[in-house]
Amino acid sequence: MFGGGGFGGDAGNQFAGGGFMPSQAPAQDGYGGGSGGGRAGSSKQTLRTLTIRQLAKAANGHDDVLRADNSEITNVTVIGKILSVRDANMTLTLTITDGTGTVDVDHFLSDSDDGQVAAQKKAEWSPGVYVRVFGHARCGNDQVLRITGFNVRTITDFNEVTYYFLRCIFEHVHLTKGGAAGQGMGGAAAGGMAMGGAPAAGGWQGGGAPQQATAFAGAAAGNGMDPCSNAVLQIIQGSNSEAGCHVQEIYSKLAGQFGQHAIDNALHSLTSEAHLYTTTDDNHYRAA
Structure with missing residues (x-):
């Protein structure tokens, strides 16, 4: 399926030229990119998983707001194969494709990246390598879609x-079709994992104390997660810090x-499944 260093074969035929046509159906409350009724909900930070074709369609509006499925987009995550890499001062620009389109990803090397870290990134991110990008999608004055990638990592498991x-x-x-809370993806909405939504009742509440392990285990039974992953996710969802929740907390x-x-394994698993993303460094996490 992934032979020849590209999407080749089945994957390319299945997804090339695909994507999803945005529907006019209203977004469901508590999930996805907030309200579709203007910029009132733009302060709600969300993370959408989108194909590059979906992103391109979202950028075809008449204002500077990107919308998909009638929901405003803030942060996105995409996966793609690197086609080319451009190195300009403290910025690495990756051109990637997921089989539905191509997009440029600008990844800024921070002052905290020492020479060894920067050299490792440059060596690792070469054409043909698959990467997952967490970042902010935008259209510049030239109306060209770009992603500012605040977290880019190499894909090692093609699942x-x-x-x-x-x-x-x-x-x-x-x-676009809706669904009752608790349906699909292991009951994510009922378990307090709804994207952009508030923590579920009975879970971690911002500013409060964590529930006992039995409470975490009960909540985990409702969303398909193991108790440790569920506890970690609820704590991060309850954090009010702009920088995100620190791992020491x-x-x-x-x-x-x-x-x-066990907590480190849970953080890795939740990040890999796009429930979490890192912010200012690899020790600060926010919920998707």
């Missing part, structure tokens, strides 16, 4: 590529319930 397309389909259908709040190794 993640399949999951990416399935997630695109799920989010599109959920926003998670360790502290779950001390005596889960070990640091």
